Amino acid sequence: MQTETKEKFGWTFRSHLTEARPSRILLLLHGWTGDENSMWTFTKNFSDYAILSPRAPYPALAERGGYSWREIKPGTWGSPTLEELHLAADSLVSLVDKWSASVKIASSTFDVVGFSQGAALAITLAALHPARVDKVAVLSGFVPPGVDEILHPKLLNKIRVFWAHGTQDELIPIERGLSSVELLQKSGADVNLCQAKVGHKVGKDCRRALDAFLDEKF
Numbered sequence: 590m591q592t593e594t595k596e597k598f599g600w601t602f603r604s605h606l607t608e609a610r611p612s613r614i615l616l617l618l619h620g621w622t623g624d625e626n627s628m629w630t631f632t633k634n635f636s637d638y639a640i641l642s643p644r645a646p647y648p649a650l651a652e653r654g655g656y657s658w659r660e661i662k663p664g665t666w667g668s669p670t671l672e673e674l675h676l677a678a679d680s681l682v683s684l685v686d687k688w689s690a691s692v693k694i695a696s697s698t699f700d701v702v703g704f705s706q707g708a709a710l711a712i713t714l715a716a717l718h719p720a721r722v723d724k725v726a727v728l729s730g731f732v733p734p735g736v737d738e739i740l741h742p743k744l745l746n747k748i749r750v751f752w753a754h755g756t757q758d759e760l761i762p763i764e765r766g767l768s769s770v771e772l773l774q775k776s777g778a779d780v781n782l783c784q785a786k787v788g789h790k791v792g793k794d795c796r797r798a799l800d801a802f803l804d805e806k807f
Contacts, residue, residue, distance in 0.1 A: 602643040614699035617642040618707030622655030671735025702726040732769040746777035753795035755787035
């Protein structure tokens with residue numbers, strides 16, 4: 590078992606490998622003000638994955654610390670858009686390819702887990718590169734403005750989605766989550782929805798459901 594933090598390929602990231610070099614890759618995308626360590630709580634039960642958890646490239650607010658998947662500029666305090674997340678999505682696919690080649694893992698696809706802003710990025714990545722993604726776990730997320738316009742029917746036919754959302758989420762209301770789920774379903778995604786009476790976090794039952802979702806083999 591090997592877990593390490595590196596600066597390579599223009600990124601800072603934390604990764605995990607087993608001696609067996611599994612063929613399945615899991616990409617973890619933290620939320621706003623998070624970093625490469627924020628999503629590590631979701632990795633305890635995934636021994637058959639090679640795990641890659643990158644740090645977002647932009648600093649978040651100085652008083653909050655952490656990092657952001659889009660550059661924070663005046664007038665951009667609302668939801669991140671497709672235009673703002675497009676570069677990050679493309680760059681992450683390139684990072685996965687470079688990293689997997691460096692550790693000698695041959696896989697044309699990977700799975701993604703994202704929380705909040707990272708969940709919005711995970712959806713964007715799947716919409717822009719549907720042939721590269723098998724599973725997407727959206728934790729307290731939403732479909733970013735602009736992504737809805739490219740979610741044409743059948744685009745996500747081959748993608749399975751797990752969506753966890755708190756019914757008391759004060760940052761991303763459950764109503765927005767449910768409308769986003771509908772958009773993904775209309776685009777062909779097979780969506781497994783888990784709701785819990787919690788705020789902007791993942792409830793215990795949804796956490797167990799997430800583990801089961803990622804453990805399933807095609």
